Amino acid sequence: MTIARKYQSGRHxxxxxxxxxxxxGATIEVRNPSNDExxxxxxxxxxADALAAVDxxxxxxxxxxxxSPRQRAEILLIAEExxxxxxxxxxxxxxxxDALGEVRYAAEFFRWYSEETPRxxxxxxxxxxxxxxxxxxxxPVGIAVLVTxxxxxxxxxxxxxxxxxxxxCTCVLKPATETPLTALAVAEIILKAxxxxxxxxxxxxxxxxxxxxAMLHDPRVRTVSFTGSTEVGRILLREAADQVLTTSMxxxxxxxxxxxxxxxxxxxxxxxxxxxxxxxxxxCTAANRFYVARNLYEDFTQGLARRMSGLKIGDxxxxxxxxxxxxxxxxxxxIDELVRDAIARVVTxxxxxxxxxxxYAPTVLADVPEDAAILKNEIFGPVAPIVPFDDxxxxxKLANDTEFxxxxxxxxxxxxxxxxxxxxxxxxxxxxxxGLATDLxxxxxxxxxxxxxxEGSTEGIKEYLETKYIxxxx
Ligand code: ADP
Numbered sequence: 001m002t003i004a005r006k007y008q009s010g011r012h013x014x015x016x017x018x019x020x021x022x023x024x025g026a027t028i029e030v031r032n033p034s035n036d037e038x039x040x041x042x043x044x045x046x047x048a049d050a051l052a053a054v055d056x057x058x059x060x061x062x063x064x065x066x067x068s069p070r071q072r073a074e075i076l077l078i079a080e081e082x083x084x085x086x087x088x089x090x091x092x093x094x095x096x097x098d099a100l101g102e103v104r105y106a107a108e109f110f111r112w113y114s115e116e117t118p119r120x121x122x123x124x125x126x127x128x129x130x131x132x133x134x135x136x137x138x139x140p141v142g143i144a145v146l147v148t149x150x151x152x153x154x155x156x157x158x159x160x161x162x163x164x165x166x167x168x169c170t171c172v173l174k175p176a177t178e179t180p181l182t183a184l185a186v187a188e189i190i191l192k193a194x195x196x197x198x199x200x201x202x203x204x205x206x207x208x209x210x211x212x213x214a215m216l217h218d219p220r221v222r223t224v225s226f227t228g229s230t231e232v233g234r235i236l237l238r239e240a241a242d243q244v245l246t247t248s249m250x251x252x253x254x255x256x257x258x259x260x261x262x263x264x265x266x267x268x269x270x271x272x273x274x275x276x277x278x279x280x281x282x283x284c285t286a287a288n289r290f291y292v293a294r295n296l297y298e299d300f301t302q303g304l305a306r307r308m309s310g311l312k313i314g315d316x317x318x319x320x321x322x323x324x325x326x327x328x329x330x331x332x333x334x335i336d337e338l339v340r341d342a343i344a345r346v347v348t349x350x351x352x353x354x355x356x357x358x359x360y361a362p363t364v365l366a367d368v369p370e371d372a373a374i375l376k377n378e379i380f381g382p383v384a385p386i387v388p389f390d391d392x393x394x395x396x397k398l399a400n401d402t403e404f405x406x407x408x409x410x411x412x413x414x415x416x417x418x419x420x421x422x423x424x425x426x427x428x429x430x431x432x433x434x435g436l437a438t439d440l441x442x443x444x445x446x447x448x449x450x451x452x453x454x455e456g457s458t459e460g461i462k463e464y465l466e467t468k469y470i471x472x473x474x
Pocket of ligand 1: 147148149150151174175176177208209210212213227228229230232233235236
């Protein structure tokens with residue numbers, strides 16, 4: 001049996017140096033969003049367990065700082081890609097094809113950072129006074145606490161674990177309680193690849209606030225990397241302030257998707273489907289609101305509705321499913337509230353689906369008023385609200401009128417216009433004539449309330465390194 005298959009049922013310990021039950025013996029149920037049935041049980045970590053995980057990370061830290069993970073974990077993740085994808089679909093609900101894409105993306109972080117490890121290169125220079133050398137080197141920052149959400153259970157974990165391990169840090173990962181099985185399976189694969197016990201620990205807990213809070217107040221912990229809501233990000237930033245921890249925050253988004261009058265309509269529709277529907281819309285990078293030039297507006301609206309309503313909806317693990325369920329009942333409730341609140345023309349969908357599991361119909365809302373709540377809140381589901389525009393400057397103003405700044409999408413056939421508007425977009429990332437910007441070789445991250453720091457690329461490893469300067473007398 002593959003490691004990933006083992007996690008598709010049964011009762012599982014957590015990883016605190018070794019595999020262990022919670023000291024309280026309590027467990028958490030993990031459910032399949034496609035039918036709401038319980039798949040597996042996982043040990044529910046207490047605060048004492050969280051601190052024991054820091055102990056394990058501290059014990060492993062000195063030996064790990066002297067090694068690098070190289071390529072082995074990548075090879076093994078790919079070897080189990082089908083079983084891992086199935087596990088992601090089972091506990092998250094997403095379509096198998098999305099899950100498979102995620103596993104490949106997740107595995108790439110090990111390859112990328114195993115390549116970055118030997119390039120943690122310092123420098124030596126002569127001081128302007130000529131009296132000393134300036135020696136600069138980069139050291140692992142210390143124990144890293146990694147907190148990840150349920151929407152990409154594998155990739156959000158590896159995007160943090162791979163650079164942390166590559167920098168020489170040991171870590172404690174706390175995945176979301178909705179999707180702990182993938183994190184446990186990935187950790188087991190990494191251990192099998194040769195990363196020593198204690199270098200990676202995984203605690204699953206229903207007491208996130210208390211357990212993460214306790215770890216962030218342990219003096220051995222030096223950095224926290226979080227992906228999740230801006231609301232929880234703010235809490236962790238406050239907690240991190242006490243020990244002056246470095247922080248990496250990938251928080252919420254409210255991505256605008258702007259279609260200029262000179263856009264290629266078909267390309268914009270293809271891009272819109274990816275930007276909106278990848279992962280069922282459950283991505284912080286998902287296009288949240290569409291602004292479309294009046295000359296293309298009706299064709300875009302009808303074209304998107306046609307494509308959305310043609311999606312095959314079903315159980316995530318069925319290989320031909322294009323749209324699976326949302327992660328849980330609350331997610332569907334939130335989507336439904338936003339849709340009901342919007343005073344708009346419902347072009348397709350507009351309701352939950354009458355079947356077991358947490359399904360919502362692919363929905364296109366046209367003529368949405370500029371101040372509607374659905375344009376201001378992260379929908380996190382298969383709903384596309386569209387607003388027409390006549391004046392590009394006004395559309396840009398609307399696009400930027402948000403506290404968030406993760407990503408913006410922009411379609412125009414005029415590259416000069418595209419670069420000018422990209423420069424004006426207040427977001428950490430812009431997808432210009434692309435429905436997908438995420439690339440492990442590019443710096444992922446947001447501006448404004450969407451976050452701090454960057455993940456992936458050559459920048460991602462810097463979050464786990466401390467600069468050390470030694471003045472050397474001549
Ligand atoms: P989402 O909206 O994606 O569920 P959250 O911000 O609620 O995002 O959760 C992201 C991660 O943060 C999850 O692992 C969750 O368990 C964890 N989390 C939630 N609340 C807290 C908290 N107060 N302190 C630490 N971690 C938390």
